[in-house]
Amino acid sequence: MPDPYGEHESYAAHNIAALEASIAPLGIDCEFIRQSKRYRAGVYAEGIRKALEHKQVIKAILDQYRREPLADDWLPLAGFDGETGRDDLEFSWDGEWTVHYKVESTGREGSVDLREGGNVKLPWRVDWPMRWAYEKVMFEPGGKDHSSDGGSYDTAKQIVAQVYGGWAPEYVAYDFVIPKGRGGKISSSAGNATTVADCLRIYEPKLLRWLFANYRPNTEFAISFDLDALKLYEDYDRAVQLAHEAEDGGRNDKKRQIARRTLDLADPTGKRIEPGSKPPFQPSFRPLSMILQIYDGDLERTRAHYERSGELQTAEERELFDQRARCVWNWIEDFAPRTFAIASARRRSCARSRATPRSRSSAWSPRSKPTRRRARPSWSRT
Template sequence: MVHWADYMAEKIIKERGDKEKYVVESGITPSGYVHIGNFREFFTAYIVGHALRDRGKKVRHIHMWDDYDRFRKVPKNIPAEWREHLTKPVREVPDPWGCHDSYAEHFMEKFEEEVRKLGIEVDFLYASELYKSGEYADEIRLALEKRDEIKAVLDKYRERAKQPPLEESWQPVMVYCPKCRKEAEFISWDGEWKVKYRCEHCGEEGETDIREGNVKLRWRVDWPMRWAHFKVDFEPAGKDHLAAGSSYDTGKEISEKVFGWKAPMTLMYEFVGIKGQKGKMSGSRGNVILLSDLYEVLEPGIIRFIYAKTRPNKELKIDLGLGLLNLYDEFDKVERIYFGLEKAKNPEEEEELKRTYELSMPKVPEKLVAQAPFRFLVTLVQMPHLDEEGIIKILQEQGHVPKELSEEDLERIRLRIRLAKNWVEKYAPDDVKFTLLEKLPEVELEPEIREAMLEVSEWLERNKEFTVDKLNNVLFDAAKKRGIPSRKWFKALYNIFIGKDRGPRLAPFLASLDREFVIKRLRLEA
């Protein structure tokens, strides 16, 4: 079974021609926090580029920051006085938090920092710099020359959608007032480089040279212009941009008819959400999960794995609750399959899983790095008597990690310990959390349960060294020979250790505690 990124790479080579170099693009307007939904576009472009590189092709991944877009509305988490900056370029709106040079930079820098941890090669480009440097000047002038052709394309799709045509005064560009930087009214174009404008905000009137960067293409023209300018071969898009008559459809015609470039191939991606959270994430509304939130509980490779294993056209719901434990189990299994330590159901599935792992890892290790089971770490990090070194020792004693650990092994185990602590603090449901009782609680126990507890304590006293499996057998045998139902037996044990009816897997949990403490508690000694 071919991985979806490889399928797309083959399709690009076939349809765009077998070239030495390909360009893939992603783009976001930094009008709010760049969340894990926005990241899907970015990662889809990246992973298809990765698949092209694996075929010996050179790839340039451009991520366009549309930081020259207008500041259209004041988000909920921004002071109301920021209304005075409406219609300025987002790159020129002050940072409300005062830690960056601009509103846009506040969000861009955070995302760029987050992406660096994922080992992704990308060229971050800034629309504000490209416009102001005059890089797009020729294309802006061409759009003004072909204004009627562009309007005809847009009106054709508006008519199909039963919308009125654009006004006769419509232009493919907008103007930023050189004085107050807000959007000004376009008056006329001289057929060369000058555009006349009038600003209703500050009263300024005059001319501006297209090459000075105050004239910007409107979105439906800017996008296809960019495809042509950077010779883009592939760009994924959300379903809103790929619906009939939307910006991709109009962009395709404008790119080919006006700018002379065959529109890039695309791939529709579905939205990303958090399990249990209603509605679409919005950076301006503030109901978002960022990559940095995921970094608190997931290894970088697992973050990539979430996106790599799911076809982009499938909705993605990330579960930060109990489902996160299953995710770690799934990833660890795929990693063992990659290194030949476990088998998949069939050869086709094995091939796809191995490829998914390759595409997920920022750097594929030469051999399997120690996998501390996250599910068990969640138990260990809640034990007050265990520090990091104590946890590592128990992992070794119980055979979860090798006795001899490399620096790479230790680094990964320590990372997982920190991530497990964070998960318990931030996302773990209450029934996963527990506190080890320092004092023996007041409990009434039936005689046969007390007998079984005494038997287990005597066994522990005789056996200073034992395996978790052996302890597990002893626990079950002690209850079975007395006819105690497992649920009732386990409930009694959990209650004397953590004061709850349920808890972590019992044998590994008890084996992780001080042996003398367990013996005393089973004997109901204070």
């Protein structure tokens, strides 16, 4: 699919680039392996041929969990015709390196030499164990939909052992993450994916990492975009205070240790919390949201307010403040309910009082209704 933005070679490449850019603030440094490039370069030729040689073994494994068995002439292949883009293909294999196909809807025929690569690949349930063996994967988590009885992890464990002579990696199943206030679970297949960049608009990188570190992988939790975002910020701030407290031998020491360890894991820079140290000042979400609205989203004036009070003192605190203020304002602009926007009516009133007679008539007339708008933030780079 072409990139609708005209920036990358495909829409997939556009989204991959966006993901790579968005995880940088989270301190995630990883190597991205492009399966499409490897298949098209013939890297997996041996893995595909081995699957074809053991098609009856694979069919028997998959049929255990199917209501109707696969056809006798089934081959573990998927792909599309390079000229027409059609994926309704019938496959045949010469027993060596060549796969022939016929497009059912058009009758067009073609062939692929697996060693040279092309538009042919293994289907998901066979592709996954093949890549475990090829990459020698030691650990990999998976969603609970892959982890159910008869799911793709169950079949992959058998295929990697019986076909590729390998082993299944250590595995942890994780539950769904719900983007509360946006609707539905995070699901690329459902087309309602909430991206990392979406989350970082209203959550600081450390807080976003803390959300994941604070829950067991097999526990469903929500990333809130509605009013519950305030509660998540409050919970996070309480955890920060608790983690910095000195241990006193009392019953709360265990809670302090858990909070400290979770926040240590969540810090993108790897910085560790020293028990008994003073945490840098961070304004609470709710009062900060009110003060930001009073100053019409002006970061410098809002920061000056906290500096005058003596709460903001160090360069680290100013940097953390700016980061939080941007997130809070983004939430106000994009997700806050109308009842939360305390400054909108005042801004409209001020705008009308400053308007010239001509602009006043265009801004307000008996036939028109006032438009609720929030001022755009005037961020400055410091």
